[in-house]
Amino acid sequence: MTEILDILISASFWAAVLRIASPLIxxxxxxxxxxxxxxxNLGIEGIMVIGAFAGWMTVYAGGGLWTGVAVAMLxxxxxxxxxxxxxxxxxxxxxxxxxxxxMLATSSxxxxxxxxxxxxxxxxxxxxxxxxxxxxxxxxxxxxQALFSQTALTWAAFACxxxxxxxxxxxxxxxxxxxxxxxxxxxxxxGLSVGAIRMGAVIVGSGLMAVGGAFLTxxxxxxxxxxxxxxxxxxxxxxxxxxxxxxxxxxxxxxxxAGFDALQVRLQQTGMGQIVPYQVFLMIPYLLxxxxxxxxxxxxxxxxxxxxxxxxxxx
Amino acid sequence: MRLEPIPAPGPARTLGLxxxxxxxxxxxxxxxxxxxxxxxxxxxxxxxxxxAGSRFAxxxxxxxxxxxxxxxxxxxxxxxxxLWNIGAEAQLxxxxxxxxxxxxxxxxxGPLAIPLMAxxxxxxxxxxxxxxxxxxxRLGVDEVVTTLLLNFIMALFISWLxxxxxxxxxxxxxxxxxxxxxxxxxxRIVEGLRLHWGFAMALICAAGVWLIQTRTTLGYEIRAVGxxxxxxxxxxxxxxxxxxxxxxxxxxxxxxxxFSEVAGLKGNLTSDLSPGFGYTGIVVAMLAxxxxxGVVVSALFVAGIFVGADSMSRAAEVPTYIADILLAAALLxxxxxxxxxxxxxxRG
Numbered sequence: 001m002t003e004i005l006d007i008l009i010s011a012s013f014w015a016a017v018l019r020i021a022s023p024l025i026x027x028x029x030x031x032x033x034x035x036x037x038x039x040x041n042l043g044i045e046g047i048m049v050i051g052a053f054a055g056w057m058t059v060y061a062g063g064g065l066w067t068g069v070a071v072a073m074l075x076x077x078x079x080x081x082x083x084x085x086x087x088x089x090x091x092x093x094x095x096x097x098x099x100x101x102x103m104l105a106t107s108s109x110x111x112x113x114x115x116x117x118x119x120x121x122x123x124x125x126x127x128x129x130x131x132x133x134x135x136x137x138x139x140x141x142x143x144x145q146a147l148f149s150q151t152a153l154t155w156a157a158f159a160c161x162x163x164x165x166x167x168x169x170x171x172x173x174x175x176x177x178x179x180x181x182x183x184x185x186x187x188x189x190x191g192l193s194v195g196a197i198r199m200g201a202v203i204v205g206s207g208l209m210a211v212g213g214a215f216l217t218x219x220x221x222x223x224x225x226x227x228x229x230x231x232x233x234x235x236x237x238x239x240x241x242x243x244x245x246x247x248x249x250x251x252x253x254x255x256x257x258a259g260f261d262a263l264q265v266r267l268q269q270t271g272m273g274q275i276v277p278y279q280v281f282l283m284i285p286y287l288l289x290x291x292x293x294x295x296x297x298x299x300x301x302x303x304x305x306x307x308x309x310x311x312x313x314x315x
Numbered sequence: 316m317r318l319e320p321i322p323a324p325g326p327a328r329t330l331g332l333x334x335x336x337x338x339x340x341x342x343x344x345x346x347x348x349x350x351x352x353x354x355x356x357x358x359x360x361x362x363x364x365x366x367a368g369s370r371f372a373x374x375x376x377x378x379x380x381x382x383x384x385x386x387x388x389x390x391x392x393x394x395x396x397x398l399w400n401i402g403a404e405a406q407l408x409x410x411x412x413x414x415x416x417x418x419x420x421x422x423x424x425g426p427l428a429i430p431l432m433a434x435x436x437x438x439x440x441x442x443x444x445x446x447x448x449x450x451x452x453r454l455g456v457d458e459v460v461t462t463l464l465l466n467f468i469m470a471l472f473i474s475w476l477x478x479x480x481x482x483x484x485x486x487x488x489x490x491x492x493x494x495x496x497x498x499x500x501x502x503r504i505v506e507g508l509r510l511h512w513g514f515a516m517a518l519i520c521a522a523g524v525w526l527i528q529t530r531t532t533l534g535y536e537i538r539a540v541g542x543x544x545x546x547x548x549x550x551x552x553x554x555x556x557x558x559x560x561x562x563x564x565x566x567x568x569x570x571x572x573x574f575s576e577v578a579g580l581k582g583n584l585t586s587d588l589s590p591g592f593g594y595t596g597i598v599v600a601m602l603a604x605x606x607x608x609g610v611v612v613s614a615l616f617v618a619g620i621f622v623g624a625d626s627m628s629r630a631a632e633v634p635t636y637i638a639d640i641l642l643a644a645a646l647l648x649x650x651x652x653x654x655x656x657x658x659x660x661x662r663g
Contacts, residue, residue, distance in 0.1 A: 107639030114634035279475035
């Protein structure tokens with residue numbers, strides 16, 4: 001118990017929580033936008049992989065860090081456009097298309113990686129985003145290390161939640177987007193195009209997912225590994241449910257989740273790690289995600305038209 | 316833009332569009348090969364040769380198709396009821412695990428051990444999917460995410476067992492289970508040919524699933540639930556119970572892939588027993604349009620692509636991931652082509 005307390009009061013733990021949460025926040029916001037508009041995007045896992053690869057590759061090839069983020073976002077948007085095209089106007093099964101996009105994006109990233117670097121055994125490194133030094137705040141004892149030693153991308157993740165919340169709940173665009181996921185016929189009656197709104201949501205959402213992936217290679221680590229996304233996309237889908245499709249609650253979910261993840265890594269180093277096999281610690285994130293889904297199932301506020309294709313003129 | 320049904324699609328449409336999907340997939344593959352600096356035609360030639368160019372190549376393809384038939388059937392059965400079982404990978408490992416435990420720990424004679432291993436595997440796979448499906452029917456928890464997450468949990472569980480309680484003491488430190496005794500392995504169909512009875516079992520299962528779907532009440536109920544659960548409930552079909560039965564069938568089939576790989580091919584359990592057979596089963600099932608006999612054909616095709624691409628990438632400078640891209644592209648092109656045989660996109 002005292003070991004857990006020691007971990008919880010250490011500044012490095014809280015710094016790790018914010019770092020682990022960042023990619024989840026981006027991707028969860030992306031998925032949330034898609035689902036609010038009525039499209040389940042199971043391409044998330046693969047789109048994170050392509051984002052992780054595209055961002056890293058851009059920097060490795062000599063581009064700037066922010067150029068890398070932009071390229072990752074564009075790559076994600078391209079796969080999002082494909083997902084949107086197949087599921088929105090064509091109304092194909094969102095499950096099948098999403099899994100297909102995940103396979104396509106993942107294998108494309110792996111193929112391109114092997115083409116670019118045929119012989120490497122040790123993944124090459126790039127110079128990743130560095131922690132921002134905020135004069136005054138970063139020098140504070142404890143707080144400075146815990147909260148103010150993050151990279152610009154982490155700050156961007158939090159800003160992203162604020163922007164998504166504002167757009168979804170304070171602008172006509174957000175109202176139209178939410179309505180497309182709740183009552184598409186009403187949107188159509190207003191003279192707006194459900195198809196265009198959903199396409200836009202899937203493309204923008206996929207761009208955010210890819211930035212979440214890029215965080216892994218450009219801020220958290222500095223190399224691209226196969227299987228590095230490792231189910232984070234699926235966890236984000238659980239986080240959207242856990243957050244009841246609300247950005248603020250989803251952010252809390254991501255932080256809570258990252259807290260458990262940071263805790264399990266540190267517990268492995270303690271006496272508990274001697275007794276309990278490390279695989280049990282590694283299972284915790286996945287078990288927690290399932291638990292979150294079960295806990296939230298009773299009071300789910302699912303967008304009413306989620307997974308329902310809309311075809312104009314049909315009831 | 317909206318979809319408009321085509322009243323009476325002609326053969327040019329119903330046959331032409333799927334053919335176009337195949338052509339588009341081939342075009343993608345050609346582009347990928349060209350990107351790698353290889354000659355596309357030569358690359359295709361090497362893939363075909365690697366998949367079916369010799370007796371050895373063909374047997375390799377049949378062996379690779381065996382687990383894919385099982386996982387393809389598992390997915391086809393579940394998707395028919397719109398039960399989104401993405402956890403065939405975990406069910407496969409559950410089956411493999413029980414196979415190894417029964418085969419190595421109980422010390423039974425072979426003729427008794429083999430059927431018990433198969434039954435145990437089926438049970439383990441069925442139970443693996445029972446949890447998510449009960450969460451779905453009782454609490455409304457989406458099974459896509461739970462089955463996906465269980466794949467990761469199962470992989471870690473297997474990894475722990477192989478480094479702990481199930482570790483082979485003679486394994487030179489490698490994380491692998493002890494090997495099944497000789498008489499607890501599936502014999503070869505023809506002596507001297509490297510093809511085991513797991514393949515025959517897979518064919519029998521495909522026929523069995525086809526019979527269930529076309530000749531039994533359960534098959535009818537599964538279809539009804541998949542097409543429209545509300546209407547099925549209204550017609551007096553116990554939707555929850557049908558989903559549970561579907562799950563048991565689907566999980567059991569996926570687990571047989573694990574049984575057949577361990578008892579027929581590998582002889583022991585390692586954490587890389589399956590290079591994603593569970594996920595590839597989704598492609599296999601979709602390319603077969605969820606038809607159980609079609610699953611056999613599509614599993615052979617998919618296995619051929621993988622085996623051929625492996626062999627090709629050893630000869631040419633084209634990464635083997637070309638196979639994965641090819642199959643994902645084929646999946647997306649095909650679902651679109653099938654839709655367009657019945658609908659067209661019109662303005663307005």
